[in-house]
Amino acid sequence: MQTIVIRGTDGKWFETSGNLPPITPSDRPPYYGLRADLRVRRAADSRVVGLEALEFTASQSGTGASVSTSLEVPEGRQVVVGRATLGESAIILVMNARFID
DSSP: OOOOOOOOOTTSEEEEEEEOOOSSTTSOOOEEEEEEEEEEEEETTEEEEEEEEEEEEEEETTEEEEEEEEEEEEBTOEEEEEEEEETTEEEEEEEEBOOOO
16 A cells, blocks of 8 residues: 655645556556646635546556546545556545544
């Protein structure tokens, strides 16, 4: 399992990329990219992070996978964004939202 921490600003795009751990010891590390337009809004007694035009891509040895969507992530909650198959393995994208006040 790999954790990626991203800090963003309301109303701005964020983008990050890098390598994930190898799926098996003999594999080359998969490359990933993640970007979205970040929006913050208040909902009742909490905040919600909106991710518009979210794109997650992963590739390894000529095989690629992607997840494209828009979603909202309530503060402190985990949301399963999607699942992508990369070769014979699956990448499950899970996000949560935390605020630094």
